[in-house]
Amino acid sequence: MAAAQSAFGTAVKGFREESAARIVRIDVLLLVAAIGLMACSIYTLGTATEDDIAGSPYYYVLRQSIYGGVGIALMLFTARFDYSRLRELKLGLYGVTLASIGLVFLLGAAARGSRRWIELPFFRFQPSELGKLLLILALSAFVIDRIRRLHDRETTSRVMLLALIPAIMVVAQPDLGSGLVYLAIVITILFVAGTPWTHFAALGGIAAAAVAVVLVAAPAVGVTVLKDYQVDRLTAFINPSDNPQEEGYQLEQSITAIGAGQKTGRGAEEATQTRLDFLPEHHTDFVFAVVGEEFGFAGAAIVLSLFALLIWRALRIMTMSKNLYGSLLAGGICAMLMFQVFVNVGMTIGIMPITGVPLPLMSYGGSSVLVTFLAVGLLQSIHVQARETAAAKGREMII
């Protein structure tokens, strides 16, 4: 009905109708998953961070709510745009990625020390977070430019190189987690585009060799690629009680918190691991352990189900996109979400190393929340475009 009207309406009226129609064409389940996770985040932070800042029990809740509100607005705004236009901006996007990450280095050097963020009036902007999304947009575009030469090794190595440059830069910040997310993104984009399996096998071999060099060979000859604490973090999870230092301690406390939650959780008041600060970073990296302690297996299952819903919708959007660019974008975003969820949750339950990856939409933090909502907005945009194209086709057929 709306579509039929737009075909005959005036330009202004047409635009309004059109945009109303686009809102209607968004993926409702995806929206539910994203907003649901945000709600879980705000509720969890509300119970967990009451005592963290003396005198302002709502410090984190208030800020997270603002980030969430702004994020949802951004998502809805993004959903109305045709993402396909961004393909032409690939060089600009890639340039912004490198520049913003590079800026952190300059500011960090000025402040004599490492940092991962740029201080803005309202919040700390973390370029490596936004970089995840910008990289997805830019890399997908580069891949599409060379889609006919996908079987060339040169294509794969070029794309990998484009991803590795910012990845190495963020690892040096040091933000190992984001660097790994970049790698997951580029691999997935290449995979979805159709890069031959043999290339992945070769990449796997190179990766294994690189890990061996970084963790074993380089330190043996006195070159430190990763800082000591990063190595500790990566290896602590293998046997936390062997490692009574900070990393092992965090891990043990996190596992204890989750285990103590049992079936239905200890409730906010009785969650002593969280409330008495035994659980470190409980508003950011270890927020899932808070869910596990306060709400138990049931609570953790709800949060995980929402993530599963999010990822399922992303996969579905990948298949229904009107063009390959959309599929690659959806693939990249899907990889970003999946990787972060698995690495973060895996870290809190002791099956993955501690890498400082936030849990999307759950961990406190403006950059992560806004970027994730932008990413969901992009997914929505792909969904809207796909539905619109299908509708247009339908119209053509009707006409």
Add this chain to the structure above:
Amino acid sequence: MYLDSDRRPPITPQLAFRVAVIGGLALIMFAIIFFRLWYLQILSGDKYLADANNNRVREIKVEAPRGEILDRDGRVLVDNRVGLAVKVRPDEIPPPGPRRNALYERLAKTLRMKPDNVRKSVESQFKAQPFVSATVKQDVQFPAVSYLAEHARDFPGVEPEAVFLREYPHHEIGAHLFGTVGEVTKEQLNDARYRGVALGDRVGQSGVEYSYDRFLRGENGKQRVQVNALGVKTRDLRETESRQGRNLRLGIDLDVQEAGQAALGTSRGAFVVMNAQTGEVVALGSSPSFDPNIFAKVIRPRDYKRLSAEENGKPLFDRAIQGGYPTGSTFKLITSVAALEGGLITPDTPLFDGGSLTVGGVTFNNAGGVAHGSLALRSALTVSSDVFFYRLGLAAENRGNGLLIQDWAHRLGLGRLTGIDLPAEGQGLVPSPAWRNALYKKKLTDRPWSVGDNINLAVGQGDLSVTPLQLAVAYAAVANGGYVVRPHLGQRIEDADGRVLQEFETPSRRKVDIDPAYRQAIMDGLYGAANLPGGTSTEVFSGFKIPVAGKTGTAEKGLGRADQSWYAAITYPDDPQYVVVATDEAGGFGAERAAPMVRQIIAALYDAKDDGPSTVSRVPD
């Protein structure tokens, strides 16, 4: 559309396959997470819940006061007072280095100690017990504690703790009996008698505090508090109250104990008052004594040195149970029993005392040089004829294996532990050929055993070493008809309201068969010594209302040292009640010093008004 690479049919089989691969990965990923969560939260939840509670709950020991120690009439001999100790926590003290040293300096200044002593003491405690707070100083005055509290920021890890300290209201009286209380040692923790004691608990380390620790020790309580990750208390949880230890009632009579201590005065010596039938100890003291209150807190090395110094008379040394001495003529009781039971003499066999006896070229003289002429056992004991007993010593040496006197001494409890309920008792020594010859073989003495040794033994001189308590046990055995009692201080265990919880029964250790006629002859001799004309202590006990039989003793120390004065008495010899033994290491003749002491003690024992002997008696024995 066909030419545009970006325009394509909705989905190619390859894309579908690769999406499926990613979907499969997601599925595996969620499955792993779910199984892991299931394992952590459902299967192992109880364990982690316990871990979480362990994390947040700290148990603080609430020390239980020890039970009181009472005398036989319920008078308090040892009780508790609350003192403030300053401790440092190992988890909050600054790490070793300048900051920690600065803390030691500040502490030393506040507590008026030497910084070096603070450091040494704390560091050694941390080394021994790394997780237990170390005591810097016990019994700190309140102003110093409040200063520390007001300047808590300058004293990280320092905290005052209320501790129960032992208090001895009667100071020097009975000091040797009670013993000390101190932190349990690592070795003791492995000992079954300290079951239930935790590191850092204080237990009895000597005296009756040690022997009856099981009863005196209370049960520590626990204050459970919730702490956060920084170890800061966030709220109080349940408290388990401590239970004070049980009271111990001793057979000691404070009045008699005081009388004994007063009788000894500043002399070096000891006294024993014991029930002759049961072995219950009514008074047991050593002089010089000390004030045990200085042991209530950690004793200063300087004080310890002073109390152990020979020139001060080693006040810590308990002469009553650890001091081994030759006993002089008081030993004639044992020689008498041996000679009668060994068939050397009958009660009426006369032996000639010509004032001296020469054996193998060596002449043994009577004390004082008098000659008593021909006399039998009763008179020999009464006048304390040395020659009479020299002859018995000589005869014993030549009879059988030559160990007649030694064997009887052993049967009557000499040269072996009495089994009193005090640790660190001395065993003493009854010299024998085997003992001396072994020493000689090792070149630790100049000559082997000779008959002279046995002759000396018969009159309690020479190498003989007997504690005052052992002598009391031997006299009690003869007095009560052969029962070798086990001396004991502990009477019963009571709760705080005086209700009896446990009564100790201390049966005799063994029965020695002594012919009643022989026993009577010996008792007659002892009675004569204190009552008949010519008796060595008749003068001392003239005008005394309590019937007493007793024997003087004068042990020669040689080399110009003053003689040791002994007296062993039996009250109401017809139906013996108490044995009283007193000795003064440098008191001279038995009648001169020890016998008057015994008279003074017996007067207190029977609440008799007595002005003591009219003159100083110098009768030799």
